[in-house]
Each structure stands twice: as C-alpha cells, then as structure tokens.
Amino acid sequence: AQSVTQLGSHVSVSEGALVLLRCNYSSSVPPYLFWYVQYPNQGLQLLLKYTSAATLVKGINGFEAEFKKSETSFHLTKPSAHMSDAAEYFCAVTGVSAGNMLTFGGGTRLMVKP
Amino acid sequence: GAGVSQSPSNKVTEKGKDVELRCDPISGHTALYWYRQRLGQGLEFLIYFQGNSAPDKSGLPSDRFSAERTGESVSTLTIQRTQQEDSAVYLCASSQEWTVNYGYTFGSGTRLTVV
Numbered sequence: 265a266q267s268v269t270q271l272g273s274h275v276s277v278s279e280g281a282l283v284l285l286r287c288n289y290s291s292s293v294p295p296y297l298f299w300y301v302q303y304p305n306q307g308l309q310l311l312l313k314y315t316s317a318a319t320l321v322k323g324i325n326g327f328e329a330e331f332k333k334s335e336t337s338f339h340l341t342k343p344s345a346h347m348s349d350a351a352e353y354f355c356a357v358t359g360v361s362a363g364n365m366l367t368f369g370g371g372t373r374l375m376v377k378p
Numbered sequence: 379g380a381g382v383s384q385s386p387s388n389k390v391t392e393k394g395k396d397v398e399l400r401c402d403p404i405s406g407h408t409a410l411y412w413y414r415q416r417l418g419q420g421l422e423f424l425i426y427f428q429g430n431s432a433p434d435k436s437g438l439p440s441d442r443f444s445a446e447r448t449g450e451s452v453s454t455l456t457i458q459r460t461q462q463e464d465s466a467v468y469l470c471a472s473s474q475e476w477t478v479n480y481g482y483t484f485g486s487g488t489r490l491t492v493v
Contacts, residue, residue: 273418298481307382307469307484308421354420365434366482368413370420 266291266357268369276375283342285372287329287355290336297338298356298366299329308354314338325349350376380404382485384470390491391460399455399488403472410453411482412445415467424468427453460492 271286289295296315300308312323319331325348329340338355352373356366383402391397403410412424423437427447438444442460447453457464467489471482 270420300484305486307486308471308482309484310481313481356421365411365423365426367423368421 266295266359266367268355268357268367270353270355270369270372272372273370274373274375276377277345278377279347280344283327283340283345283349283374285340285353285355285374287338287340287369288336289338289355289357291357291359293359295357295359297329297331298358299323299327299338299340300354300356300368301325302352302354302371304351311340311353345374345376347376347378350374382470382472382483384468384485384488386488387486388489388491390493393462393492394459396456396458397460397490399457399468399470399490401453401455401470401472401485403450403453403470404474404483406450407472407474407483408450409473410447411471411473412453412455413469413471414439415469415487417466421469424455457490460490462492465490465492 267290269288298313299311301311302308311327312321314321314331322328327342329338352371354371355369358366385400408429410427413421415421425445426434442458445455467487469487471484473482
C-alpha cells in the first residue's frame, strides 16, 4: 500500500524567492514518485518523476526534486519563484506491485506575491 | 487524438438525475483511469481499465457509480441518482503501457455540480 502526505495545503512566497513544497510518502515496495501541477481550470501536467535512476530529478519550468529514502521524502524546489508558478501541486506515488496506479497527496496551492 | 479529451467540461444536474461523463484517451494508450477531485481536496481514485483485462473498480464509492470502456477506446463514467456529495471535478487520465515510467496524461476534467 502507498500513501502521500503533503505538508501545507497553502504556501505563499514572494516573486524571486525559493519555492519548497514538501512531500512525504509511505510505500511497502520501492516507490516511484511524481509531481504534477494543475493550473486553474486545467488538467494535471507532469512536472517530473523519479523512477529509481538519479535521486535528484529535474523537471520542467526550473523545478527539481530530490528523492531521500532515509527521510521518505520527495520535496519539490525551485530557486526563484515566478508569478506564473502560481498553481496547485500534487505529489504522487506508486510502486512496482501497484502496476501503474498512482496515489496522490492532498495538494499544495502555491501563491506567488509580487 | 493529441491529448485526453473529456466531455462535457461542465455539467449542472438536479439531485436524483443520472449523468454520463465521457473520456477519449490518447490513441494507443492501453490504460485509462478515472479520478475524482472534490473542492480543496486531492485526487481520489475511482476505476482503472487496462486493455481487455477486468477493470479495477476498487475506488468506486457506491453502486451508483459505474464505468465502461470498450477495448482501448472511449470510456464513460455513469453516476445514477446523483447526490450533492457527488459534486466534484472528474478527471480522466490515460497511459501508454503497463509501466510507471510512462506516467499519466490527464484530461481537463468534467466539473459536475449537483443542485
């Protein structure tokens, strides 16, 4: 079984500041981890994914995430926030035994202040 | 098609009526998923189709919910005798193969409002 916890349902940062969105997972098998972004009135778009290769994963729009097994974490970061980053972000996990079934966290809404 | 297409994009229905939501997956994608997203909440898994295998219906919340898919084509999610708690965005996603490396491609969703 897998589960995902995203700490902070809302995160607010100033434009140009560091973005840090937290994700902790639980998985009984080696996990595969994903971050998705959802812009207003749109579907979810894949930002990046960890599938047991490099632990530091780079995605689109300057985002990256680091898989830390000892901490069961997969936090999403971006060095400098842009107004266009305002959206909802979802962390998701699956495992080999779960086929391709993703379990999603509750989401974090990122707000960027000018 | 180029992406996952869902229709209608918005649906307002009266309590007690039946609704049918449609999902057109990306051509060639063998796996298709339905999720529900209630306001301010995460994604709740509903049902999963993989090729011609029996679907995984473990996420359907009640027997008022059902879904069909013929082969690797269109899927319809039906909600009978809708209740106000059914109000949510219903998201469909498809995936190329039975492997996590491909991830999902999501549609834009159907926003269902039960009044």
